[in-house]
Amino acid sequence: MITAADQKPVTVSEYLNALNASLREFHARIGGEISQLKHADSGHVYFSIKDKNDGSVLRCAMWQRTYAICGVELKEGLEVVVAGAANIYKPRGEFTFIARTVELAGAGAFERAYQELKKKLEDEGLFAEERKRPIPAFPRAIGVITSRGGEVIHDFEANLGKHGFKIKFVHSAVEGQEAALPLIRAIGMLKIKSLDALVVMRGGGSLESFQAFNNETVVRSIASFPAPVLTALGHHRDLPLAALVSDMNVSTPTAAAHALSRSSDELAHHLLRYKEHIVNRYAMEIALRRSEFERSFIAIPQRFQAILAGSAHILEVTSFAPQKFQILMDRARQTIDLLHRTIMLNNPERQFRLGFSITRQGGRVIKSVRTITKAEPLTTHFSDGVVGSAVKEINVKNVVPAKVGTQDVRSLGRAQG
Structure with missing residues (x-):
């Protein structure tokens, strides 16, 4: 038989470590009054919770990070329920209950x-x-x-549809006050991701x-999230504050999936309708072209x-073409001959040979003695040469034209004067 004297002694530290290992496994929810x-x-x-029945007291501690997010402002005399596990602080051997969460108690x-929050x-x-921001129509x-x-997650994914969504899933406890942290x-992990929407x-x-x-803290984290937030947090009369602060709240995960995929489903439906419209229109065009082809074939x-x-x-017309062409050629030849004779009759060289001449003064052809001056010599052209002469005397005949216009009468009057 092994007695206590036969056991190897352990150190205080070893004993406290063993106790703490056991205490950490003993989680509890304890109700009492804060003091x-x-x-x-x-x-x-640091605080104590007191049993109002017999005055028993339990020392408690809540670390800064835990208290900051617990959602309850501790006050003396407040009835609460704390949840956590005990620990013995080795330097002083103090037994302390480390509270992980705190909830208000009482009716x-x-x-x-x-209501206060x-x-x-x-x-x-x-x-x-x-x-509130709109949930994107086509989130990726x-x-x-x-x-x-x-x-929950299976219902959500099953109803989301196959629209190419990229899901970034983060596991979290969602039951009770302990789920706050x-x-x-x-939420903090997903804040640094590039998201089109967040679903809680x-x-x-x-x-x-x-x-x-x-x-x-949970509510404010949702309010400050960089992307629109969709919550699916039931349909209680008093909705959770996280649902009130979100950009959109629905009652179930299935409804959340439908809200995200609705636009994609509608687009797919419209595309199907457009496809049917195109196929029907194509069939109509084929029928129309076939009908036109058949009519053309008959025609x-x-x-x-x-x-x-x-x-x-055309053969009849072209059979007379050579004769008509010959007639046109004969007419053209006659016209050319007539023009040739006219040109030859009016050729100045021919006129010179008939005894006519052309007199110029200063490069101008003289048609009337009235245009001659004594200042410049005259040049007379004959068929066989040119004669230059000086003007010594000008005699003007008073000849009345066969047809006298107003201008000619004035000119005649000046000449007589």
């Missing part, structure tokens, strides 16, 4: 907290319709946050199971007969 509340400069919060606690966010304008890259287990982390969804459940979606013999008749007329 001895202290906010450290580091942001950590109407959830409703009061919900809702009014606060509403006063900031986070629920205003004018700040879609972020999805939900639990990996269950039917995983949700915040998941979960299945149905009690109002308490949706508490993470009433967490202020070919008639047109051939018309061509033959036209050919006979």
